[in-house]
Amino acid sequence: MFWWIGVYAVFMWCYNGFLESLLGILWGTLKTLLLRERFPQKYGKWAVITGATDGIGRQYAEQLARKGMNIMLVSRTEHKLIAVAAEIERKYGVQTKWLAVDFSKGPEIYKPLREQLASIEVGMLVNNVGHLPPPSQTFDENSDQDVTATINLNIGSSSTFRPPPGTTLALGMTIYAASKAYTTSLGLGLAHELRGTGVQCQTVAPFVVLTNRSQDFAKLLPRFMAVLDVERFVRSAVFTIGKTAHTCGHWMHPVQIFHINFLPQSVMALSVGVLLKRLRSVLLKTPTC
Numbered sequence: 147m148f149w150w151i152g153v154y155a156v157f158m159w160c161y162n163g164f165l166e167s168l169l170g171i172l173w174g175t176l177k178t179l180l181l182r183e184r185f186p187q188k189y190g191k192w193a194v195i196t197g198a199t200d201g202i203g204r205q206y207a208e209q210l211a212r213k214g215m216n217i218m219l220v221s222r223t224e225h226k227l228i229a230v231a232a233e234i235e236r237k238y239g240v241q242t243k244w245l246a247v248d249f250s251k252g253p254e255i256y257k258p259l260r261e262q263l264a265s266i267e268v269g270m271l272v273n274n275v276g277h278l279p280p281p282s283q284t285f286d287e288n289s290d291q292d293v294t295a296t297i298n299l300n301i302g303s304s305s306t307f308r309p310p311p312g313t314t315l316a317l318g319m320t321i322y323a324a325s326k327a328y329t330t331s332l333g334l335g336l337a338h339e340l341r342g343t344g345v346q347c348q349t350v351a352p353f354v355v356l357t358n359r360s361q362d363f364a365k366l367l368p369r370f371m372a373v374l375d376v377e378r379f380v381r382s383a384v385f386t387i388g389k390t391a392h393t394c395g396h397w398m399h400p401v402q403i404f405h406i407n408f409l410p411q412s413v414m415a416l417s418v419g420v421l422l423k424r425l426r427s428v429l430l431k432t433p434t435c
């Protein structure tokens with residue numbers, strides 16, 4: 147029995163680590179060869195690439211143009227955009243457009259950007275732009291501009307360039323989850339950076355705790371999932387202060403997460419998707435919504 151659990155655990159570790167992706171690539175390659183699919187027919191004529199005048203973004207522009215896609219370059223510096231657009235047209239014979247935008251400015255840039263994008267058939271968006279504060283600086287040395295730019299570029303740009311209305315799954319939970327991944331990573335990094343300074347940082351990342359915000363979601367969960375009463379959860383979380391840098395707050399949640407990790411990630415994502423769709427339909431039927 148234990149032997150089989152071990153085999154299953156190792157298989158799942160490989161499956162979630164690389165096998166699922168490898169199988170997808172093999173199947174996708176076979177389909178492309180059999181159906182002779184070309185990018186512009188498969189996805190649409192235009193690829194939009196942010197941070198497109200240098201590095202990874204510039205290479206995406208070149209490689210997608212080589213596959214016959216027209217390229218819309220979105221970056222900060224006008225003269226670089228003009229030069230890269232001209233070079234791509236000359237080398238690959240595709241159409242190009244460009245737009246000079248500074249993503250560090252935040253929400254104000256997206257309206258004009260969407261207006262520009264409305265004039266083309268966007269088949270692919272490469273959300274590549276990002277900001278890296280000077281790596282030599284510690285957290286407290288990062289300037290306010292660097293923090294804002296990092297959030298606006300690394301989180302804001304990929305979250306604000308959304309799929310068209312009606313195609314998103316449910317309730318903005320994806321953006322919530324992604325932002326919490328940021329918080330967790332920030333907390334873990336800070337805990338490490340602060341070691342030896344006398345200041346401690348703890349990240350508490352629970353599963354479902356019964357509060358006003360989670361009560362509708364909690365009702366939809368299967369019975370075997372432990373939804374914790376808020377007082378019980380916080381009492382336990384407080385007990386962990388000063389003892390660990392990262393915790394779920396209560397022992398029942400890591401036990402659940404441990405079991406969930408035995409599932410393929412795609413099955414997990416599908417199940418959460420089904421739950422969120424149900425939650426959406428319940429909430430839309432509630433008169434207060």
Ligand SMILES: NC(=O)c1ccc[n+]([C@@H]2O[C@H](COP(=O)([O-])OP(=O)(O)OC[C@H]3O[C@@H](n4cnc5c(N)ncnc54)[C@H](OP(=O)(O)O)[C@@H]3O)[C@@H](O)[C@H]2O)c1
Nearest residue numbers: 197198199200201202221222223247248249250274275276
């Ligand atoms: N390189 C790596 O090892 C690595 C590893 C993991 C992830 N990444 C990620 O990959 C992405 C690209 O990195 P990279 O190394 O290719 O960068 P890069 O060579 O520095 O290229 C940066 C590009 O982004 C544009 N850009 C920078 N700030 C901008 C702003 N505020 N508004 C609009 N455009 C802006 C630049 O345009 P202008 O020059 O015209 O301003 C340029 O086209 C980033 O998201 C990065 O976090 C990189």
